[in-house]
Amino acid sequence: MSTPLLSLRGLTKRYPGVLACDAIDLDVAPGEIHAVLGENGAGKSTLMKLVYGATRPDAGTIRWRGEVVDMTSPARARALGIGMVFQHFSLFESLSVVQNIALAAGGRLDELSERIEATGARFGLPIDPAAPVHALTVGQRQRVEIVRCLLQSPGLLIMDEPTSVLPPQGVQQLFTTLRALAEAGCAILYISHKLAEIVSLCHSATVLRDGRVVGHADPRRENPATLARAMIGREAPPAARGGEPVSSVRRLSVNGLSHLPDDPFGTALRDVSLHVNGGEILGIAGISGNGQNELVRLLSGETRGAGEGRVELEGRPLDALGPAERRTLGLNVVPEERLGRGAVPPMSLADNALLTAHDRGLTRFGLIRRARCAAFARDCIDTHDVRCSGASAVAASLSGGNLQKFIVGREIALRPRVFVLSQPTWGVDVGAAANIRRALVTLRDAGAALLVVSEELDELLEIADRLQVMHAGRLSASLAAEGVSLDTIGAWMTGGFATGEVPDMTEQPARDHPRARPRPHA
């Protein structure tokens, strides 16, 4: 076998309290698309940071084209020919594409523009070098990032969860590009937990668990289920799906909601209408940043006013009520940001129970009953298998997934009649995500109305009864989730529904006849 392009031996990185990478060996050949697969916290990101020079290993060696190298900084890695496309882009919105790239690559702008166009044409990444970045879609911004790496003719490209920001068609387009790159001899380290993607794209896979390499696989000979088993070390938990919707009581309805955000970078909502019945889950699909946060905050009551339309809970208008009042009426929300919004980072879990549960017997005469807060928190911890040192653990000390389990558990304990969740399993490992989804379906079966906003289409397809797609502040018509066409959803995610070509497939105009007839379940 020829010399591998990149060869890691015994790479170890220890952070206080965790061994993030434990003696990791890994080889990548030129032109190979190599998946690094693992749950959250398995050590993928740390490993990539070590390779890219963003952090230094405690032990072990990195060989690049056969030579031992000391990755002292990302600049060093780039000089050697290693590029990385991060999950979160680093582009200046106010500059044009070519100006952004010039910041990293240097050179005359007109020459650079030509190189950008040439590289873009070669690898199927068309971008207009003169376009201002703020006007680009997320997919286009990702192309800018990739082109920026490619201009330095890297031998290895590291991609960190690149598809989390893309609609389904965008994913296929990206894969075409990556395959072309591999053909041209560039190796790709592809980090993901989306197993189907790895099966369709990658040539080889290294599976990490708890900072250690637990296996190698040839994804072309595996399927998502076998990879999942390798990744989590046991059978993947079964999909959670409820039966037929159990009630047709309309719990939440939103009619013609429009809103102009205070935040200049926020998304204006335009004529958003939806409803959720008891015993059903409505999924809101779409790429983040298309107004989902604004919608969730208008539903929770964190944002009010400056718009038109009505939000009603069981027929009662909510527009004048704040979050606490809405919560008293049975509307509970799990926000997308856990640390800092769903929980107060430096406070204990017991104190964080007070945040939304303070009117459930946790206070008396305005004074806090600490023992009850702790008991409430312990209940959430036990019921939802939150891994922490106990009710006195500080929220910031929990992993993202465990904190999310706690927040979801806290809100479920308040017995919501309408439950709104934003990205409920974002960053949560496969096992825990399955548990959260099961808890949501249980709640649905008990008659609650759930509205789940998620970027993970697979998740919505698993648990939702109906789907609506959000794009540029507009909400599509509703579709039955079962048997839905991915092409339709994908088209809608990029605004395909705005043309009005797609008919409303599940509802008669509901605004005129709120409870005229039971909803047909297509």
Added chain:
Amino acid sequence: MTIPVPAPVLMRRRPGYRLVARIAPSRAAALLVPCAAIVLTLLGGAVLFALLGQAPLAAFHAFFVEPLTTRYGIGEVLLKTGPLLLIAQGLAIGFRAQVWNIGAEGQLLLGAIAAGAVALLLADVEAFWLLPLMMLAGTVAGAAWAGIAAWLRVRFQASEIIVTFMLSSVALQLLYYLVSGPLRDPMGMSFPQSALLHDAALFAPLLEGTRVNTSLLLAFGATAIAWLFMQKSLSGYRLQVGGLAPAAARYAGFAERRAVWIGLLAGGAAAGLAGVGEVAGPLGLLQRSISPGYGFAAIIVAFLGGLNPLGIVPAAFVMALIYVGGDMAMVSAGLSNAMTTLLQGLLLVSYLACSLFSGHRLVRTA
């Protein structure tokens, strides 16, 4: 005066050492930080004494030890502990909610003016209710002065830092006007001061042989109330959530306006009451100089006490010792009267430097 904002500090990576944010502030650090700040201040003080040509040990003794060796000295320290403690408790409530009232000095003056005016208007009243009425008037006046800033902030998003600070200057000019005009003692040979307050308008002495009076008990009462409010009550919890994680407070539905109002009114009321303690205590009249900067020093006290009602008690005592030590050392060791201000500044800077380590750790990098 700068406001220390305990925000995460981004440090550039350098070879050798770097700062790493702690997940949660360490409990040991909460105690160690103020102690280290005090030790650093004392060491810095000794260096300053030496630079001023004094024998450091003797000056140190005159400044920090002598006041505590006599009954009178201890009395003076306690006398100054009272207003510092009272104001710092009120300010700390606002600071925990990230409401930055730095105009306690002006709120103190308003409290003093209101109480003095009540006493002067009712100069022939000997009843027991006169002093409580003065306390009420002073508290309300201080709170109202801070309330202007609260209203402007809630209504127009005006920065309470600037408004409270500027209102301090306005309050001082108001005092100057009143003691040279409407409230001036007609028998006072045109001196810019009011008539002496009569006995019914004064706090009773508390400790024999000192100037300490019963207003010190108000400060300890305020400490108990602040402790109950901040550590035990839901309202205090709401305020703290607003300070620690504003987005979480919005998510929970804790109104920000309420936090602004409570934060500013608590500080203003406490400062106003402290002003009553000065007029109806050691001063016994209204004059151009009411407070030696208690309202500003209390900001340092609040932070030195970790914004914790119990921690503020020893912090107030230390600050009072610096005040009294400065006065005494000026006489006994011939030190400049700027020493008090210098040491206060040194204490603040040391505290800010040390407090970096309650949120961060120093890590040696390879």
